[in-house]
Amino acid sequence: MPDAIIIILTVMAGLIVVGGAAVLIRSLIEPYLLDIDREILDVSRNQWSREACPKGGNLDSGDRESEGRAILRVSLFSDIHGKGLRVPITKLLNGLFSGSPDAVLFAGDIADSGKKPEAGLRILRLVAERAKAEGIPCYAARGNHDLLLTRDRIESTGFRLLENEFEIIRGASGAVFLLIGPGDSGKKSRIWPQLPGNLPADIPPERRIVLVHNPDYVRSQPDPAPYRVQLSGHIHGGQILLPFNLQFTVLRGDLLPREGIVSGFFSRKGVIGYITRGVGCGVLPLRFMAKPQITHLEIRV
Numbered sequence: 001m002p003d004a005i006i007i008i009l010t011v012m013a014g015l016i017v018v019g020g021a022a023v024l025i026r027s028l029i030e031p032y033l034l035d036i037d038r039e040i041l042d043v044s045r046n047q048w049s050r051e052a053c054p055k056g057g058n059l060d061s062g063d064r065e066s067e068g069r070a071i072l073r074v075s076l077f078s079d080i081h082g083k084g085l086r087v088p089i090t091k092l093l094n095g096l097f098s099g100s101p102d103a104v105l106f107a108g109d110i111a112d113s114g115k116k117p118e119a120g121l122r123i124l125r126l127v128a129e130r131a132k133a134e135g136i137p138c139y140a141a142r143g144n145h146d147l148l149l150t151r152d153r154i155e156s157t158g159f160r161l162l163e164n165e166f167e168i169i170r171g172a173s174g175a176v177f178l179l180i181g182p183g184d185s186g187k188k189s190r191i192w193p194q195l196p197g198n199l200p201a202d203i204p205p206e207r208r209i210v211l212v213h214n215p216d217y218v219r220s221q222p223d224p225a226p227y228r229v230q231l232s233g234h235i236h237g238g239q240i241l242l243p244f245n246l247q248f249t250v251l252r253g254d255l256l257p258r259e260g261i262v263s264g265f266f267s268r269k270g271v272i273g274y275i276t277r278g279v280g281c282g283v284l285p286l287r288f289m290a291k292p293q294i295t296h297l298e299i300r301v
Contacts, residue, residue: 023288027240030287031086034279036095038296041265041272043206043228044069048265048272070175070207070301075099077294078107078213078233079278080120081145087279087292089123093130099296102171104131106159107233108143108184108213112282117149120280121157128158139167139179143213143234144186145282162211164193168200175301178203180227184213192220199226205270206301215266215275216255224270229299237263237277237290263290 041048075096085092096104110124111117128138140159142149154161162181169179178200185191199208208227210217215232218225235257238248248257256266256275266273277293 027286027288030289030291031281031285032088033291034087034091034095035277035291035293036098036296037293038099038298039265039274040298040300041229041274042300043272044301046267046272048274069173070171070177071173072169072171072175072177072209072299073099073102074231074297074299075101075104075294076107076231076274076276076297077105077279078276079109079143079236079280079282080123081109081112081278081280081282082115082117082119084112084280084282084285085119085123086281086285089126092123092279092294093126095294096127097130097134097136100172101136101296103169103179104128104136104138105179105211105231106138106140107211107231107276107278108141109145109233109278109280109282110140110143110154111145111149112280113145114148117146117153121149121153124154124157124159132158137169139169139181139211141181141211141213142184144184146184147186164196166196166199168203171299176203176207177299178208180208180210182210182212182217192217195226209299210271214254215261215273218268218271218273219255221269221271228271230271230273231297232273232275233278235262235275235277236282236287237275237293239281239287239290240284241289263293 110120131138138159140161151161163183166178166180169177182193205228209229210227211231214234218230263275263277276295277290279292
């Protein structure tokens with residue numbers, strides 16, 4: 001074999017090794033990082049945007065765009081997965097409460113396959129204690145990994161579990177919103193529960209928010225759906241992003257990710273959905289190009 005070809009192959013092999021090592025190092029570090037994103041969802045105008053404010057600052061609802069509007073601010077997180085959480089708890093707590101929320105919402109998966117959920121329950125308890133001290137209510141949806149957890153066990157943390165029920169909540173603007181939790185039947189033989197049939201008629205769809213673990217829930221709804229906002233987790237932003245979306249086209253059955261929707265906003269059946277990347281790790285304690293995330297979301301109607 002000519003010397004030039006040997007040199008080229010050696011260089012290519014070296015680059016592959018170095019690149020692989022860099023990916024592995026990043027994947028080991030990323031679970032300890034945390035993105036704190038601030039988003040505005042304007043339901044009436046069917047628009048959303050990233051809030052332009054200093055990192056660590058609060059959303060400002062006093063601008064002209066929000067004057068006279070019904071406003072609800074929430075801190076959204078999901079997917080603790082028990083000991084799969086690597087984000088330092090102080091960083092997590094400070095991130096959740098840096099946006100002066102009207103409510104803290106957890107979109108499911110306290111445990112990891114239902115095993116040893118104590119670590120995840122402890123995190124929720126710490127969040128709820130901080131929220132109680134600041135007079136902020138906390139609500140949770142059940143994730144597919146939480147099926148073995150009883151309602152009493154989840155609610156012992158201080159979070160109110162919404163499972164085939166709803167709660168009327170009030171934003172800082174004084175406006176009333178309806179928070180609906182359909183529940184989750186698990187990944188095997190999944191049955192999408194219907195929304196409660198006794199939803200208050202005086203709260204219009206624009207002020208109805210569905211908190212559900214799996215974002216594919218919207219696919220089970222009529223068009224248009226009887227609500228306009230859906231907040232979810234489950235996808236982890238892909239957790240470890242693979243070329244050509246392989247983890248969803250080959251390894252998982254989730255449908256929206258097969259369309260390239262793995263985090264952030266999307267629109268289906270008159271609903272504006274938002275998928276948070278979650279804060280923990282499932283199966284492997286690794287993340288790549290999908291950092292843990294807390295979202296401060298201001299919903300305007």
